[in-house]
Amino acid sequence: MSALDDFEVRHALRSRGVLREFNAIGVLTAADVHVAERLAALAGEEDELIVLAAALAVRAPRLGHVYVDLATIRETATVDSDEPVDLSELPWPQPEAWLDRVRESVLVHVGERDAPDPRPLRLVDSALYLDRYWREEGQVATDLRALGQAESVNTLQLDESLDRLFERPGAQRDAARIAVERRFAVVAGGPGTGKTTTVARIVAALAEQGSELPLVALAAPTGKAATRLKEAVHAEALRLRAEGRLGDRVRDELLALNASTLHRLLGWRPGSHSRFRHDRGNRLPHDVVIVDETSMVSLTQMARLVEAVRPGARLVLVGDPGQLTSIEAGAVLGDIVNVRGPGVIELDVVHRGQEGIKTLAPAIRNGDADAAIDALRHGYADITWIPVDVGEPESLAQLAPIRDGAVAAATEVIEAAKAGQDAAAMAALGTFRVLCAHRRGPHGVSVWTARIERWLGNAIGRGRWYPGRPLLVTKNDYGLDLYNGDAGVVVTTAPGKVAAVFERRGEPVHFAPSRLNAIETVYAMTVHKSQGSQFATAAVLLPAATSPILTRELLYTAVTRANRHLILAGTEETIRAAVARPVARASGLGRRMGAH
């Protein structure tokens, strides 16, 4: 029994009746119960049902929700298990009576009004928030509303810029117009719809507005996404100049742009998760802040960002609201896009990619399971569908395309690594990746990593740092400039010597293996971790249809990781279950921004 299990059991034994049952079945962790009991003890709250409500409010952000809806939690609660678990047997309180008691608690402020005395919980209708999240959500809504005003622009110049920068009218050109005309704009769209291409043209159009060059910040939640954004903007600048659609001055301005992680932009301070150098009292100096991959930005990160944007500056959020949301609480991009405010525009024409994936991805995103199954059955050259449950041992024989692909790609990586060809090894690394929903269990990353290593057999060298070992960084390391999700590979540098190679600004960078802290072998990775990356071939292994992690966003994110070829292993039942289950994150941002 692990220390954690031990703690769970010990805790369950100490807790009181109702909480103990919720803990035992897996709805509440020991930590949820512990925090709620501490809050109650400090305030002298003894009502067990209030402590239960508090523990569910603590649990919510752990699962990505901003609050718990006490009126519906009985129907919506799930536990992370491959097996279906019946939660209806739990002693759920009757919602009306429960809410009446919660409203009276000393732990709880009721309603939207600011209150002088701090209390840890906030109840708005039937939504129970940890006060911190209620404040952050309100702050983001207020700051975005304040930003969302129109700007005075030189319309003649803007028309001229847009006519020159865009070949034809369409959503991309509309997005650029909006981003110049308004201080807050959102450019939403799936992979290959031209979001990054449009960013370059937005900056160009803004630069052409005046003689003063605006100070532009490009940022993304991960280092990898930031690098990609910068490279795409530079490539677009060179292309536009070559086509005679951009002057030298603005081309140079675009080429001088760097991109950073959001953490870096805000001035992350060691030892602090939530405090940054730039905040409401010390705003960012930039005139324009552009954030890519915004679907991965949590409510807390967004709160820190929008308070740091100075009044009068512009904020442009770019991302794909169909993808998985941030690991932490909130579904900020989706909420903002759903409000459909005047600054929001969706790009829907896909300019890149293969026919099959281009047909399958929107079917999933639109929740059309029949169309998704049709696309899989159609026989497109870029899709291989293996309709089996990969958790069943007898399915292995049918998974030969995955074995062949994984072994071929890994062999190429190993050969390049042994020959000391770092760039070639990095390139081969991006040609194939197995993606799983879970980390553990028969459908999980651990089992598949071990399986691929077995398939490779003697091709893998001895020891931990064998040439060709594919690496994944699992924690941000600001000192080394390596970030969670960065992929690298071990390469021979001299006889008997190796280095871990990662890519920085398009160039291979070497690190001594001993300097790396949180690192894993990455023959397979979770779909969550793969967000923001694409692979020539992605082999997606779906979990059982009953897995609570299986959602529409997970399937959509997984299939859109494939650039040229998708191998999808999962039964029709599993695919239909995923498409039918959009992530329903409890979040009040849309309502508080003045939607519906």
Ligand SMILES: Nc1ncnc2c1ncn2[C@@H]1O[C@H](COP(=O)(O)OP(=O)(O)OP(=O)(O)O)[C@@H](O)[C@H]1O
């Ligand atoms: N209007 C257009 N006409 C033709 N090609 C386009 C157009 N817009 C973009 N493209 C091309 O489509 C490809 C994808 O564009 P881009 O990388 O900007 O998309 P994206 O939405 O940022 O996708 P991702 O998020 O996957 O990177 C690029 O090769 C780009 O040059």
